Each structure stands twice: as C-alpha cells, then as structure tokens.
Amino acid sequence: GDELREILSARWGTKPDRLVLGNGSNELLLQVFLVFGGHGRRTLLFHPTYSMHGRLTQLAGGTVVEEMIGLPYEVTKERALAAMAKVRPEIVVFTTPNNPTGGEIDGDVILAVAERFPETLVLVDEAYSDFAGKSLVSRMDEFPNMVISKTFSKVLAAAGLRVGTLIVHPDLMGYFTAAALPYNVSTLTLAVAARIARDEESIGHRLELAKRERARVFAALRRVPVIEVFPSVTNFILFRLRNEKPPEVHTRFLEQSVLIRDISIWPGCDGCLRASIGTPAENDRFIAALDTVFAAPAARR
The missing domain is CATH 3.90.1150.10 (Aspartate Aminotransferase, domain 1)
Known part of the structure; x- marks a missing residue:
C-alpha cells in the first residue's frame, strides 16, 4: 500500500504515514467505533445523516444520541456546541458534505467542536468532499482528536474495489495499528487503486x-x-x-x-x-x- 499512500497523501496535502487503508470505508468506520466507542460510550449524530454511523455505533456496543437538525440541514456552531455540552459524547460524527441532504457543514463549526471538546473523538466523514472541493485535512495537525474518513466509491467511481481511507493524527495512529486486521486489503486491489488514483x-x-x-x-x-x-x-x-x-x-x-x-x-x-x-x-x-x-x-x- 505504500504507492497508494504516496499518491493519496500528495493529493490531500498530508503525509503517507497518516493514512490507514481498509477494505472499504465501512470497515474503517467500524474500527473507529470499536476503538473509541463500545459499551457505555455515546456517539452524537446530527440527523438526517448517513445511517451507517448509527448502525456501526450499535454494532460496536455503543449508544447513539441523535440531535435532529431537520431540513434545511444547517448545523450551526451554537447548535453543535450546545449538543456537545449536553451529551458529552465519546465520539461525534460530522458528515460533510452530508448524505442524504447534499449540503456542507461549515468547517469552522467542526473545528470549534474539536477545540472545545478535546476529550471527544471528532470523526469527519468526507466521502463526498471531492465534489465540494473542500477538506479539513490541512488542519489535522492542530487537532489530535480529529479523524477524517475518505473513500474510493464516489468521485473515483471504484466502489467495487472496496478501498477506504482514514487520515489520522500521529497521536492516535497506534490505536488503529493495533486494531487493524492483517492483510485486510489485497495486493491486487492496492495496485488497481493506485492506478486509478494516479489518473488525475x-x-x-x-x-x-x-x-x-x-x-x-x-x-x-x-x-x-x-x-x-x-x-x-x-x-x-x-x-x-x-x-x-x-x-x-x-x-x-x-x-x-x-x-x-x-x-x-x-x-x-x-x-x-x-x-x-x-x-x-x-x-x-x-x-x-x-x-x-x-x-x-x-x-x-
């Protein structure tokens, strides 16, 4: 996976050793909830949003806490910080651009939460970020509690390859290395993924x-x-x-x-x-x- 890490890290403006590769983004998302969630731990979601985050939280034994935003989907800084102060979750998830609503969450909202609540893992699902042309990857050094998820299934049009990526701060990388399944992505898959990702x-x-x-x-x-x-x-x-x-x-x-x-x-x-x-x-x-x-x-x- 070294070649793929080099290509993706160059595109996203980060370092190859910050990337965790997995057999699809859902495998990596489950890893997040297994490592930082589990029994007695809560995940805060802002609905309506990607349903898999709630399912994976429960699969890992955790509890889902829902903050209903409704439509139009506008997660303001005041609303997000108030929900965080009330719930004090172990994990909070921001999907931006959001699925199924299609709009973005202001990056300043997410960064304010990450700064105000350093004990909470802030998971940012950027599966659709290539379409929007925005990402928080460049701010990760400032926030050790932030993890960003990306996927091959959207703009790269390679859902069948089952390749997902987490971008992780060095302070957290040890947790993901310990929890990762060995040989979870095949050599053939990695080679094909690298070829697709190289075709700018x-x-x-x-x-x-x-x-x-x-x-x-x-x-x-x-x-x-x-x-x-x-x-x-x-x-x-x-x-x-x-x-x-x-x-x-x-x-x-x-x-x-x-x-x-x-x-x-x-x-x-x-x-x-x-x-x-x-x-x-x-x-x-x-x-x-x-x-x-x-x-x-x-x-x-």
Whole structure:
C-alpha cells in the first residue's frame, strides 16, 4: 500500500504515514467505533445523516444520541456546541458534505467542536468532499482528536474495489495499528487503486462533468412547483414533495424507467426523495420524466 499512500497523501496535502487503508470505508468506520466507542460510550449524530454511523455505533456496543437538525440541514456552531455540552459524547460524527441532504457543514463549526471538546473523538466523514472541493485535512495537525474518513466509491467511481481511507493524527495512529486486521486489503486491489488514483486527468473530467450535470438537474427540479429542492455540492440532489406520497411518486418514476431513492423513512426526511447525478443520457431521461411524473392526475392517464 505504500504507492497508494504516496499518491493519496500528495493529493490531500498530508503525509503517507497518516493514512490507514481498509477494505472499504465501512470497515474503517467500524474500527473507529470499536476503538473509541463500545459499551457505555455515546456517539452524537446530527440527523438526517448517513445511517451507517448509527448502525456501526450499535454494532460496536455503543449508544447513539441523535440531535435532529431537520431540513434545511444547517448545523450551526451554537447548535453543535450546545449538543456537545449536553451529551458529552465519546465520539461525534460530522458528515460533510452530508448524505442524504447534499449540503456542507461549515468547517469552522467542526473545528470549534474539536477545540472545545478535546476529550471527544471528532470523526469527519468526507466521502463526498471531492465534489465540494473542500477538506479539513490541512488542519489535522492542530487537532489530535480529529479523524477524517475518505473513500474510493464516489468521485473515483471504484466502489467495487472496496478501498477506504482514514487520515489520522500521529497521536492516535497506534490505536488503529493495533486494531487493524492483517492483510485486510489485497495486493491486487492496492495496485488497481493506485492506478486509478494516479489518473488525475480522468478524475478532473468526472468532477467537472458531475458539476455541470448537477446544475442542469437542479435547474430542472426547481421548475417543478410541487416539490422543494435542497442545494447540493455532491453527486445527488434531495427534494421534498409538498403534497404527494413518496412511494407513489417513486413508482411513477419507475414506470418511466427511472430509478431514484425513496428516503422518506429516514429520520428528518419525511416526504423526501433523492436523485443521483448520472451520465448526461441518464439525466436527460430523468428530466424528461419530470413532466409525466408530476403532471396532473388526469394528464397521466
């Protein structure tokens, strides 16, 4: 994994020995909750957010404490610090950009929490950060209690490789080295991952294409009067139905051969659906389907 560490650390502006590689980001996230969580320990989450953080907390034997932010998803410094003071968790998780809402959490909010509560592990999930062009990696030397998670499954389009990365302060590296499974990522996987990560031109092209297509899909959704669309810096867009039921709208999209995600059962996401940004042709089909899906009932017959 030395070659991959060199490539990734150069891109992210850190040192190779700060990187922990794993068999997908979920394996590494579980490692975080096993090492710093567990029985009698609490993880603070700001909902709605990535559901796996709660599941992995519980799998490690810990307790999830939820602070409901709702929509629009705006985690302010005052709200975050108040929740931290109330809960005093062993772990707090910030997902930025956030899944499923698509927006960012201000880096100053996260750093304020890390500074004010040095005894708490601050886990920053940056799975979608490449799309936003922002990261807190450059500030890690100042905050030994901060760990950043990244993945190959988003902008690198290599989910099947199962390669995840943690960026860890030297003060914490010993804990992760002790807890890591030996030979958890195959030599073949590491070689392929290094080749993909080295191709900066293709990565840049995918990012530019995703941004252009996101703007196009967002504009199309904004023209639909019966939904509320939330700004996104990722490769998906969240929108909320004003009156209709998500399962029914989801079915109507399927009838147009368009698959989107019904996330209305997620905490804080009542009435919401999420559309991923695909290829230009896929996005054309989604945009074309909007008129039919959201037409008046009589017009859909």
